[in-house]
Amino acid sequence: MITYPAHVECLADYIELTLKKFSDKPAYTALGQTMTFADIDQRSEALSRYLIHEAGxxxxxxIAIQLPNLIQNPIAVYGALRAGLVVVNTNPLYTEREMRHQFTDSGAVALIILSDxxxxxxxxxxxxxxxxVITTSATELLMxxxxxxxxxxxxxxxxxEALxxxxxxxxELDELAMLQYTGGTTGVSKGAALSHRNVLSNSIQxxxxxGAHFKEGEEVLVCPLPLxxxxxxxVCMITLFAKGSHIVLIPNPRDIDGFINALKPHVFTAFAGINTLFVGLGRHPEFQKLDFSGLKLTMxxxxALTQGAATLWKEVTGSMITEGYGLSETAPVLCFNTPxxxxxxxxxxxxxxxxxxxxDSNDKPVAHGESGxxxxxxxxVMLGYWNRDDETAKVMTKDGFFKTGDIGVVEASGAIKIVDRLKDMILVSGFNVYPNEVEDVLTSHPAIVEAAVVGKADEKTGERVCAYITVSEPLDTETVLSHCKQLLTNYKTPKEVTILEELPKSSVGKILRRELRTA
Structure with a gap:
């Protein structure tokens, strides 16, 4: 059973406990500037006073918060939570249309936004x-x-500060703490209503x-993923923060050279990443020169983590990658390997x-050993989708299980293996083809950097497997197909291979298969 810390009844209590406990230690670094837990405490406390007493x-x-990975982000989030407000995280790359939808759907009455x-x-x-509306420039805390x-x-x-x-x-723990909007891959973006219990429980879980693998007040965590x-x-701003970690924020991970330069002053011990980042960094000669002597946890x-990315990262850093799984609707972590x-x-x-x-498709448990x-x-697990009882009903079973939309199997050890997204499965002549499996085979070729596999309509087979790849050296499609035929049965083998300069990705670095389906 989960045990909550004494005197912690909401996320603000949890945050304040942490800020006081590690007051003299470094909390966040961004753009070469470091602030201690005491610095963050003072600023977020003052902001909370302003929001209540001055802003009314x-x-x-x-309150919507639309900021990149700058120290202003945790100050804004902690300040909002300490004021008893509900945080609405907002992607800085959103278009006007997307901003309008999220701000109106959430009913936000305040906004903290990058001035740009x-x-x-x-x-x-x-x-x-x-x-x-409170604005901030990227360099405001520095200059x-x-x-x-x-x-x-x-x-x-x-x-x-004067208020x-x-x-x-x-x-109450079950009161609303934040609205986390889903990517909207299956229609309009929905706000997952997360309570204080949801996020606090997930941090403790x-x-x-x-376990003891992660030392209190001693770790240096690299966070290139958007907050x-x-x-x-x-995982970063609530959970590893609560262990007194020094979090190095990377505002623009797509600038690999800048990213690597930001890492050079630190002997980092933990890294929170995603498959595309592991590949991009692992192949970079300057990254390979960094000091990895302290690295003991890569999350x-x-x-999906590909075998190729895991192998490359281990070769370069000496660190295994510890993979986990979750969703916005589950605050997010459901499963995680033991480091x-x-x-x-x-x-x-x-x-x-x-x-x-x-x-199965009727919400009944599948037989042992089968996928479902x-x-x-x-x-x-979330309270539900904000103001969307109809959508909530579609994803919740009668006995309180949240249906993730992912297909998985249980291994003999009890560990969960993700097969693929239910909606991404390709049906070829009645046979199921899972893109993750084909992508893993493709990226096992030494010249293939990244791969995305989608299904497209086919008169004979219903759907056909189409692959999109990026390469590190010249490669012809016949070589790619030959490689696949050695490792995949015929119906899983791509019928089309397209080489691109870059695969379409979300701001987090997820490959967007849906954009390739219509290409």
Missing amino acids: LKPGDR LYPKFDAIRNDTEIKT PDTAPDGLSLSHAINTG PPVTRAAT TLDRL YHIYAFT SGGT GSEELGTVGLPLLDTEIALL QIAARGPQ
Whole structure:
């Protein structure tokens, strides 16, 4: 059973406990600037005072936070939670249309936004209920004179320091803490309503799985994944933060040279990544020269880890990749390998107090050894989709299991192996083809960097397998097909191979198969 820390009744209590406990230790580094837990405590506390006493916000009000990986991000999130507000994480790369949908759907009344993005918001402002807008420039904390005009984050913090402390009303664990919007891959983006219990439980569950492997107050964690994404939000900004880790934020991981330069001053001990990052960094000659002597935990999530990426990372860094699995709707972690005892090719065992069932198309358990849709029940499963009872009903079973939309199997050890997304499965002449398997075979070729496999309509077979790849050296499609035919049965072998300069990816680095289906 999960045991919550004494006197912790909400995420703000958990955050404040951490800020006080590790006050003199470094908390976050970004753009070469480091702030201690005490620095973050002072600024987020002042911001919370401003939000309540000056901006006039009330507990339960929704506040959108649209920031990249800058120190301003945790200050904003912690300040909002300490004020009793509901956080609405928002992707900085969103278009005006996407911003309008998320801000109106959530009912946000306040926004903390990077000043560079403000013109996009200004164009749709009148369509929203947002009245309070706080802007910040990327370098504002480094160089105060670069703070934007108007209501800047610095101004809000400075004003808040002179205001009385916020007296937080008693909060129930099952009250709403945040709205985490899904990617909207199957239609309009929906807000997963996550309670304080959901996120707090998931933090405790994940720390339980890490065990003594992760030392309190001693770790240096590299976080290139965007903090608005649930993986980085809960695992980095809540969970490993709660262990007193020094978190090195990477604002733009696509700038690999800049990324590597940001790592050089640190002997980092932990790394939170995704498959595409492991490949991109592992192949870079300058990355290979870094000091990996302290690296003992590399976490992977968000998308399937390929064997090729895991092998490359181990060769370059000496570190195994510890893969986990989760979703926005589960705050996010459901399963995670045990560091030091990884079962490669799986996402490990379910976390503490987490039940996993494999279901057929009628929501009935499949026979032992068969694959089925992964469904989960536990304290980290969302309250439901915000204002979408109809959508919530589609993903919840009568006995409280959340249907993930992923296909999995249970290995003999009890570990879960993800086969693929249910909607990405390709049906060739009645046979199931799982893109992950074909992609793994493709990327086992030394010249293939990344691969994406999709199904397209075919008159004879219903669907045919189509592969899209990027390469590190000249390669003809016949060689690719020959490689596949050695390792895959005929119906799984791609019928088309297209070589691209780059595969379409989300801002997190997930390959977007849906864009290739219509290519």
